[in-house]
Amino acid sequence: MNSIEVKNLTKKFGNFTSVDNISFNVKQAEIFGFLGANGAGKSTTIKMLCGILEPTLGDAIVEGQSVAKNPDRVKQNIGYMSQRFSLYNDLAVGENLDFFGGVYGLSNQKLNERKKWVLKIANLEGKENLLTGSLPGGIKQRLALGAAVIHQPGIVFLDEPTSGVDPISRRNFWELINELSSEGTTVFVTTHYLEEAEFCNNIIFIDDGKLIAEGNPKTLKTKYLDKPILEVECSSVIEALVILEKSPFVDETSIFGNNIHIIVNEKYVEEKQITALLEKQNNITVKKISKIVPTLEDVFIHLLEMDKKK
């Protein structure tokens, strides 16, 4: 069963096409990754799927409701959370939950039940009177997610929920996302951190408002990247990156931790080409060169570069 069915969704602002005829489906209870560079049209798409923005053309059925025809019905069945706005810092934890519960029409026993549940998942039991602004980032984020699903929507939209969050809090947060999905909630998430996208069941990439790739993490890595990809471990990483970028046997470069990933073309024959370039000509020590299975980030950067070349 599909939680979202998007058909030829298009949004134009004057002459500018922000979202250009995209179609995809999201299955019930899956974690769906929605990826793209800044300004690719992600926010516009999410706004349309949430029933906040009217599509110029096309439609999307979200939890059985059409966003073009019944945007208000759509809003009742979804939850939404973003890094930019989530909770009122000047209200207590309990007051925030009362507010969000109230907005979604919960009251009395139902509200109390759900408040208890949110406090539990945010590790804030018995701390309802704390001021929200005083909470550590990770906890606040869990609370924000709890508030977004306080009315038990069929689907929750998370717009860059882990932006600027440390690795530990990010892990805990993804555990929570997993939990929601295993309980049957569809999770629609955007992120700039592609190691997180590995957690998703299915992913789509958009660029310039167009859908450029879709599939699960495994197929994306094999289907869209057919050239070999090498990991170069060396000193002066970024210096080496700039040098490799300009060399004829390299198509694309990207940086991972203190390693460089390069996609090479037919001019590449052997490792010596790299060591010669870096060590002999530029005095950079190469520690290791190995052929690797690409990560999603490799795929992402590759797709964007390809799209730009078009």
Place this chain on the structure above:
Amino acid sequence: MNNIIEITSLRKNYGEIKAVNDVSLSVNKGEMFGLVGPDGAGKTTMIRILCGLIIQESGVVKILDKDRSQSRKEIQKNIGYLSQKFSLYGDLSVDENIEFFAEIHNVKDYFKRRDELLDFSRLKPFRNRIAEKLSGGMKQKLALVCCLIHEPKILFLDEPTTGVDPVSRRDFWKILSKLLKDGITIFMSTPYLDEAERCNRVALMNAGEIIALDTPQKIKEKMNKQIIEIVCSPVRIAYQAIKRNTMLEVQMFGDRINVVVENYKLELPSIKKALTENKVQITDERIISPSLENVFMHLIKDAE
């Protein structure tokens, strides 16, 4: 003068909270220094003290061999600060933003420098665009250009790549590497450990204190543990099973888990047993050298 920044016994409290608790460290001229830690570790407070935006409770900060609290004017001339919010004026154009920051830093002849900066940040085609209308990555680059216009010797970056896509992040790092080549010292805070790997030296910060300070390489070596990486599914169940049955430290990474062990030969059988008992399907297992993220999670665990 080798230490461009020298911090001794720095403290700053907010009421009961010790945001910075007796921190001493020094930064070498021309290096990229990373301050890494979870939210609320005190990273931003540190940077704000160094930039002279807030004043410490006690301790001494020396920048360019001058006392922070006594030579404010001299120091401000030589530093640039990029805050988390990318402080730009949305209603001014790219050029106008740069012009403003040049003028408040009293830079008279900034036109050439502006063109250079616009060139190498690839913002030149957008110079007349209103800042509000730039994409996230471009805004970040513009903010960086604005704090470079007065040719600072030290650049402070507070979580500069938050909310920026991988391609823009890569471009941003290229700009930083050019700055390093020009001899600028960079002091950055980041919650992302893959970025910290690229720094010359890294300070791991937790609850206001520095818990490790060295080159990424040395920090990793000092951990002196082995990491078993197991690709398996379902990951969550595997994580809990190992935690419950072996008392070992387990870390989750996407579709795999890492187990921190003293000796993998001794521990591997019990780990496998715990997994098979819980019907976890194992795709792959191998020994990996620890990443900074492994070390970080390990150290934070110890601190708790």
Place this chain on the structure above:
Amino acid sequence: MNLNRTRAIAKKEFKHLMRDVRLLAVLVFSPVFLLGVFGYAVNFDVHHIKIVVYDKEQSKISREFINGLTQSTYFDLIGYISDDSYIREVLDTKKAQCVVVIPVDLSQKFYSRQEAKIQYLIDGVDGNTANIIQFYVTAATYSFSSKLSSEVLARSGMRSFLPLNFEPLFWFNPDLKSTRFLIPGLIAMILIVTAAVSVSLSLVREKERGTIEQINVSSIKTSELLIGKTLPNVLLALLNATMILVVGYLLFDVVVKGSILLLFFCTLIFLIACTSIGILVSVISDSQRLAFSIATSLTMLPSFILSGFVFPIESMPVTVQILTNITPAKFFIRILRAIILRDVGVYAFWDQLVYLILFASALLTAAILIYNRKEKNN
């Protein structure tokens, strides 16, 4: 102090003003709009008092008296009543502000040389208007009465003679138009509110956006920042002042009798005092909402009530008189009235200018001190 940096801030501030056309339109035209509204609404002149007459006698004399009343523009005769019971109804329903009751024995008393009494029933709800009505009817009665007595005396061959009469000459505002008196107050009030509010918002906006950090991290001085922020707003307020004077002349015939140059100079000093309020407010508050409410409540009511704009300061209790010093509008209104209405030189009000300068310096110093302390401790 570095002029280049101050100019940089001022230039940027000016660009912000120019970029938001809607806001600019509001800032430029709302003072003129306010002047129009206030100028017509706040008007203490009383003309066309509605009267109803209960003429119990209906004699020649009584008709003559009524004619005398209604010939002036002060009174409008609405109608006659013929029964006591209507008096209350007429006043209750506000059909008339005053009921004139002429006694049944007016002529009889007159011819028998006795004093007759005309009764005026005045709606006293609005005390101010009631006072003015009383003044007018007293004057009307007095003049009719002396006319009668001179007729009587003339008939008996004597000339009437009043040992003392009065001839008031109103200087500076000869026809006692209250708008002429009120416009200086309005100018002061409008300028103080707009200047203080716009300045306070502009600095707080930088706090909200986080751009203040970049400014603080440069070697700019607090005084340079604050002065740079203030300048464009002062210029805008000067434009406002000019427009108000022009509109005041066009709509309400208020002519500046004194030196225009002196007027602008004093206005500039006043505006600096006003913006110093705005700056202090912006230093204290962290959100635009808070800044707006503090700035309006610090400027609006004091400049209306305590400035001498409407209520004479001399008739206030001493403690309140001391309190009036919290609003620079008090000093400025005195200056404005002196220049606009009296055409006097600076010798007559230099002390007021000194007050304004002291006021501005005190507030600006406080603002700089608080700013330096506050910004560095959080």
